[in-house]
Amino acid sequence: MTETTTAPAAPDAPAATEVDVRIEDDAAPLVRLIGRTLRDSARAGHALPVLRRPAGTVAIRSHDTPQAATITFGDGVSVSSGVLVEPDAAITVDLNARFAPVAAPSGDAELAADALLALSPPVPDWQTAAAHFWSAARSVPGIPDVLIAVTEGPDGLEQLVLGEGATHYLIAGAPEALAGVFSGADDLLAVLSTGALGIQGTMSQLSVMVGASWKVRFDV
Numbered sequence: 001m002t003e004t005t006t007a008p009a010a011p012d013a014p015a016a017t018e019v020d021v022r023i024e025d026d027a028a029p030l031v032r033l034i035g036r037t038l039r040d041s042a043r044a045g046h047a048l049p050v051l052r053r054p055a056g057t058v059a060i061r062s063h064d065t066p067q068a069a070t071i072t073f074g075d076g077v078s079v080s081s082g083v084l085v086e087p088d089a090a091i092t093v094d095l096n097a098r099f100a101p102v103a104a105p106s107g108d109a110e111l112a113a114d115a116l117l118a119l120s121p122p123v124p125d126w127q128t129a130a131a132h133f134w135s136a137a138r139s140v141p142g143i144p145d146v147l148i149a150v151t152e153g154p155d156g157l158e159q160l161v162l163g164e165g166a167t168h169y170l171i172a173g174a175p176e177a178l179a180g181v182f183s184g185a186d187d188l189l190a191v192l193s194t195g196a197l198g199i200q201g202t203m204s205q206l207s208v209m210v211g212a213s214w215k216v217r218f219d220v
Helices: 029-044 109-118 126-137 175-183 188-194 203-218
Strands: 002-006 018-023 056-062 068-073 077-081 089-094 146-153 156-163 168-173 197-200
Touching: 018 029, 029 056, 029 068, 029 077, 029 109, 029 203, 056 109, 089 109, 126 146, 126 156, 126 175, 126 203, 146 175, 168 175, 168 203, 175 188, 175 197, 175 203, 188 197, 188 203
Parallel strands: 018 077, 056 089, 146 168
Antiparallel strands: 002 018, 056 068, 068 077, 146 156, 168 197
């Protein structure tokens, strides 16, 4: 499967060069997570020199699960399951901390730093992220009619209401926590477990919302 993301051109620059981010058919969750993150970087114009590297292979391993994947730079970027060849660099990361390394990378230090940069796209503001989330979530069976996001802004409480109808689901938290979950950068259940978010809704609605968050996080 191939998804082509057009990276924005710099001011007064020629038309943007496309960045191909390719993942396997029936890709594993880690592969999808990496692919979605790299596409977010391309869309934001973030780390474009890295995404256009002519060569390099980087192994990404989870620090607390057996999950592993390989990023291959050159003629675009491809992401595949497992580590089937000796990579140029290897990084062990916390998947619930936006690919934060848990130990010093091995191999090519510059390449490892480049890969980590590409895996850290800017997170949109919480309202933009919520609108994107809601657009993707509407196709999930059982999704509530209305999503209400609440945060504390400089002028007091701020609220964003998306959708209309009889069933509601409320998520409240700091702007950065909402943005992280709605953008897919952070896992909803992992953030809930830290107490950074408050929710109001039924258990069945929570199950549906978790499914919606995974849809956004893993781009499925």
